[in-house]
Amino acid sequence: MVRQLVLVVILLLFAALTLSPTVAQDELVFGLILVGPKDDRGWSQAHYEGGQYIVDHVPGTRMLVYESLNEADNPDVTVVDVAADFVREGAQIIFTTSDAFEEATVPAAEAFPDVTFINISGDDVITGAAPVNLSNLMGQIEWAKLIAGCSAALTTETGSIGYLGPLINSETRRLAASAYLGARYCYEHYRQEDPADLIFTVIWINFWFNIPGVTLDPTEVVNTFYDDGADVVISGIDTSEAITVAGERAAQGEEVFAVPFNYVGACEIAPEICLGVPYFQWGPAYVDVIERIQAGIWSQEWEWVGPDWANINNPDTSSIGFIPGDGLSEAARFRLDDFIADLTAYATSPFIPNSIALWAGPLRKQDGTLIAQTGELVDTLDIWYLDQLLEGMIGLSS
Numbered sequence: 001m002v003r004q005l006v007l008v009v010i011l012l013l014f015a016a017l018t019l020s021p022t023v024a025q026d027e028l029v030f031g032l033i034l035v036g037p038k039d040d041r042g043w044s045q046a047h048y049e050g051g052q053y054i055v056d057h058v059p060g061t062r063m064l065v066y067e068s069l070n071e072a073d074n075p076d077v078t079v080v081d082v083a084a085d086f087v088r089e090g091a092q093i094i095f096t097t098s099d100a101f102e103e104a105t106v107p108a109a110e111a112f113p114d115v116t117f118i119n120i121s122g123d124d125v126i127t128g129a130a131p132v133n134l135s136n137l138m139g140q141i142e143w144a145k146l147i148a149g150c151s152a153a154l155t156t157e158t159g160s161i162g163y164l165g166p167l168i169n170s171e172t173r174r175l176a177a178s179a180y181l182g183a184r185y186c187y188e189h190y191r192q193e194d195p196a197d198l199i200f201t202v203i204w205i206n207f208w209f210n211i212p213g214v215t216l217d218p219t220e221v222v223n224t225f226y227d228d229g230a231d232v233v234i235s236g237i238d239t240s241e242a243i244t245v246a247g248e249r250a251a252q253g254e255e256v257f258a259v260p261f262n263y264v265g266a267c268e269i270a271p272e273i274c275l276g277v278p279y280f281q282w283g284p285a286y287v288d289v290i291e292r293i294q295a296g297i298w299s300q301e302w303e304w305v306g307p308d309w310a311n312i313n314n315p316d317t318s319s320i321g322f323i324p325g326d327g328l329s330e331a332a333r334f335r336l337d338d339f340i341a342d343l344t345a346y347a348t349s350p351f352i353p354n355s356i357a358l359w360a361g362p363l364r365k366q367d368g369t370l371i372a373q374t375g376e377l378v379d380t381l382d383i384w385y386l387d388q389l390l391e392g393m394i395g396l397s398s
Helices: 001-028 041-056 079-088 100-112 144-157 169-187 220-225 243-253 283-295 330-348 380-384
Strands: 028-033 061-066 091-096 116-120 132-140 159-164 199-204 232-237 257-259 276-280 300-306 322-324 370-372
Touching: 028 041, 028 079, 028 283, 041 061, 041 276, 041 283, 061 079, 079 091, 079 100, 091 100, 091 283, 100 132, 132 283, 144 159, 144 169, 144 232, 144 257, 144 276, 144 322, 159 169, 159 220, 169 199, 169 220, 169 232, 169 330, 169 380, 199 220, 220 232, 220 243, 232 243, 243 257, 257 276, 322 330
Parallel strands: 028 061, 028 091, 091 116, 116 132, 132 300, 159 199, 159 232, 232 257
Antiparallel strands: 276 322
C-alpha cells in the first residue's frame, strides 16, 4: 500500500513537472523599449498604452517595459542591454519604439535570432540591413499632419504659424512638410487668402524632447514663436511644451493656440486653446503583429499603415487619428470637417495611385528643385525619403 502511494506521488510530481513548462510556454511575453517616460503625454505614452492594449485584448500576454532609454537618462545602457534583460525574462517579441533605436535594433536582432524585433519608423527592411527577425512599422501620420496644418490655417489671424521640430531627418521633414501643405491649402481654399502670404516657420530643437545642454529648450522656442508674431504653434516633438506654453499665455489674455502631437489625450492640458491633436494609436497595429506571430504567419515586412477611413478615431481599427479641439471656432470646425471628408475621398478612391493627398505638383523643394510637375503625384516612397523642406517653408533642411 505504501509503495502504491509513493508511486502515485511520483506520478503526480512528474505530471506537475511536465505540465509547468506547457503553461509557461502558453504565455506570450513582449517588451517595449521607450525613448521617454511612459507618462510623457506624448510619443512614449502612446506606445505604452499600445502595449497595454495588447495585454487587454490578447489573452495570455505579459508586457515588459524599459523607459527613457536616451543619452540623458540612461547614457550607459544600450538597446542590446535591454533586449538581453527582456530575453532573460522570457520576451519573444521586442518593440523598439523610436527611430533613435533604428541602428541599435539591428545588432540586437542579430544577437537574439529567436526573438522577433519590431522597430518603429525605421527602414532597414527596405535597405536590406535588417536580419530576418526584424520588421519595421510606422503609421502614416502625414494624413493627420495635413489636418493639423489646416486647423492652424483656419485659425491664425496673424498669418504666421510656428512648427516646433525635433531633430532633422527624412521623417521629421515630411511631417513638417505635410503640416505646411495642409496649412497652405486651407489658407487659400477656405480663407481665400494668398498662400504666398502665409508664414510657416520651422525651428528644430535637435532631439525628440528636451535634453538640457544638448537641445534647444522647447519652452523657449515656443515663446519665441509667439513673441515673433505667430499665433498658432504646431508641435512635432514628443512632449507637451507647445500646448503648455500656449495655455499659460492664453490665461494671461493672449490670443494664441496650439496643436500638440502624438498622444490622443494631449488636448486635455489646455483644451480651450487646443485646435486638435494628430495622434498615433498603436494598439491595433501591435495586436495585429502579436496575432500573426501567434498564428505562425508572421514574416518580415516594412509596414506604413494609414488610418481607418471609415472612422479615423476608432480606437480598435485606426492607428492614426485626429481629435478636433475646443479651440476651433464653429466655422473652422465646419471647414475642417469638410477638409477631412475630402482627404477620405482621396484616400479611398480606387483610381488614385500610391500617394498622399496634397503631395502633388507643382511642388518644389526649398532650394527650388522640382519634385513634381503640375498634376503629377509624389509617390509615397519619395515622400518617405524627403531630403529637404518644401519651397515656401522657413527653416533649416539639414
